[in-house]
Amino acid sequence: MDKVYLNGEFLTADQAKVSVFDRGFLLGDGVYEVIPVYAGKCFQLDGHLLRLQTSLNGVRMKNPHSNSEWQALIKQLIELNGGGDQSLYLQVTRGVAPRDHIFPEGVTPTAFAMSNPLQPVPEKYKTKGAAAITLADIRWQNCNIKAITLLPNSLLKQQAHEAGALEALLIRDGYLTEGAASNAYVVIQGTIYTAPKDEKVLPGITRDVVIDIAKANNLPIIEQAVTEQQLKQADEIWISSSTKEVVAITQLDGEAVAGGVPGPVWQKMDALYQQYKLKGVA
Numbered sequence: 203m204d205k206v207y208l209n210g211e212f213l214t215a216d217q218a219k220v221s222v223f224d225r226g227f228l229l230g231d232g233v234y235e236v237i238p239v240y241a242g243k244c245f246q247l248d249g250h251l252l253r254l255q256t257s258l259n260g261v262r263m264k265n266p267h268s269n270s271e272w273q274a275l276i277k278q279l280i281e282l283n284g285g286g287d288q289s290l291y292l293q294v295t296r297g298v299a300p301r302d303h304i305f306p307e308g309v310t311p312t313a314f315a316m317s318n319p320l321q322p323v324p325e326k327y328k329t330k331g332a333a334a335i336t337l338a339d340i341r342w343q344n345c346n347i348k349a350i351t352l353l354p355n356s357l358l359k360q361q362a363h364e365a366g367a368l369e370a371l372l373i374r375d376g377y378l379t380e381g382a383a384s385n386a387y388v389v390i391q392g393t394i395y396t397a398p399k400d401e402k403v404l405p406g407i408t409r410d411v412v413i414d415i416a417k418a419n420n421l422p423i424i425e426q427a428v429t430e431q432q433l434k435q436a437d438e439i440w441i442s443s444s445t446k447e448v449v450a451i452t453q454l455d456g457e458a459v460a461g462g463v464p465g466p467v468w469q470k471m472d473a474l475y476q477q478y479k480l481k482g483v484a
């Protein structure tokens with residue numbers, strides 16, 4: 203998957219160069235998207251392009267492309283990289299300008315896209331689930347913006363990794379917000395809870411799909427944050443993201459959740475999600 207898109211051109215990765223004065227490099231001044239591609243087609247592309255626009259609005263940055271331009275260049279990039287299953291990455295930064303906190307005037311944003319092979323969700327997550335640890339949510343107050351400034355997320359995820367866990371579940375003011383790179387859900391007495399869309403969580407595209415599936419199949423779901431206490435006593439815990447789909451968390455801080463295996467509500471959700479995946483591509 204050697205071909206990338208940069209500012210109107212399709213290049214090999216080693217030909218693609220960005221200035222050291224790019225504000226993405228110097229200030230982390232940019233936003234991004236990660237979109238799963240199944241059999242050459244994007245999953246939930248409209249939702250991802252809408253969220254990209256919302257993130258751009260949130261940081262007062264111009265979208266360098268219309269939706270139809272994004273759609274066309276994405277299609278071309280997927281084809282140039284051989285189709286199949288891919289993890290597509292889009293990034294827009296404010297552009298190249300002398301370093302200054304104040305926004306530069308009249309600068310063209312840097313538009314970049316690449317794709318990587320989409321790693322299949324490991325079988326062990328399906329059969330055994332995965333481990334998570336709880337950590338304090340040290341991120342900023344605008345987690346609804348998908349900003350490239352991922353240092354807090356990266357520190358949290360690394361801490362989870364060093365503890366032998368897949369994900370860090372984040373606690374802010376006593377409540378579960380989300381994972382370091384995923385949305386989070388708990389099941390309590392058959393009802394699924396996930397934090398509401400506000401500035402404390404990323405509005406996950408997979409989360410939207412999970413909610414749609416639950417509603418269409420009479421699985422009770424409530425967009426309401428749970429306390430750390432409720433998290434620790436939950437019948438089931440899940441995480442979701444574009445690259446991981448929906449994964450059951452069966453160990454939390456070293457303790458078994460739901461008897462240490464993916465629970466019955468997750469089993470239903472995963473089966474329905476796999477069916478939905480075949481329909482949601484474009």
Ligand code: PDD
Pocket residue numbers: 236355380381382383384385403404405406407408409442443444445
């Ligand atoms: N991350 N919350 C956070 C903090 C995330 O970073 C992500 C995804 C999600 C899930 O969003 P979605 O369902 O739209 O993928 C929630 C991506 C995959 C990443 O940074 O690589």
